[in-house]
Amino acid sequence: MSPDTPSSIRLADDEVPPVLEENDAGTSPFLFTCDHFGRLIPRALGQLGLPIDELTRHIAWDIGIAGVATTLARTMNAHLIAQRYSRLVIDCNRPPQAPSSIPMISEATTVPGNEGLTHEAADARRALFFDPYHRRIDEVIDQRLRDGRPTILVSLHSFTPVYAGIARPWHVGTLYHRDVRLPPLLLQLLRAEGDLVVGDNEPYAVSDATDYTIPVHGEQRGLMNTGIEIRQDLIADPSGQQQWAERLARILTEVEVVFGAERLPLV
Ligand SMILES: [Zn+2]
16 A cells, blocks of 8 residues: 555545534533544545554544443533544544554554655645644633633543553553543442542553643643543444443543532633
8 A cells, every 4th residue: 555645635525524522501510522533534545554443443543432421421411522433544643643643553563554654644634634623622622711610631541451462451541641520439439439440540551752631631721631441342333322321421420529619710
């Protein structure tokens, strides 16, 4: 497969835009983002040189999180901003200058369509997928701040139960860096559930070099923030997605009550 050229990755008229929003008039203080919501590949990129079974596994998207995020946003009357195209096209949670932004290898899979990309071709993917998504998150946060609305950023992800042959014991994890307010409370509430193995910055930790959404939209904007990672085998089907959405809605509602009682400023 030959590398794309900038002009070859325009979306066709019948291809959906990258940004998906749910409940944009939601009144909850929680603002949900979902960087790895979808696994679409623009037709102009073919299948990135991969067989379909590679494009349906975790390297292409966060399996199960779309159902959780959508139901959670509806249940909590919260705004969700999500990105529909595959992280193999461009990863919306990586700084564009990071080598893993447009991965040439993901886990053990080489991505032929990402080899030998020119700067122009990489920039074109950024302009088409990454920029509109992050611009929209920026706009929504700007508007909420202008309106004086409490805003807590929660970035929703899922992780594969086995990575590079290593099984992961956690059911759910909180991911954070500089926010010392929300993550400890969320950890405490998740552990109080009693039936969960809870990761504290596991299976990943947030950093400026390897993440984008939390550092840029949460930390740099001074919003309370956390990432939540759910293990994919727990949310592989609609009933698991529903159960996890209900559980998180209950827990995040408790977070809101605790912060409300402490009169903690949410902006
Ligand atoms: Zn993810």
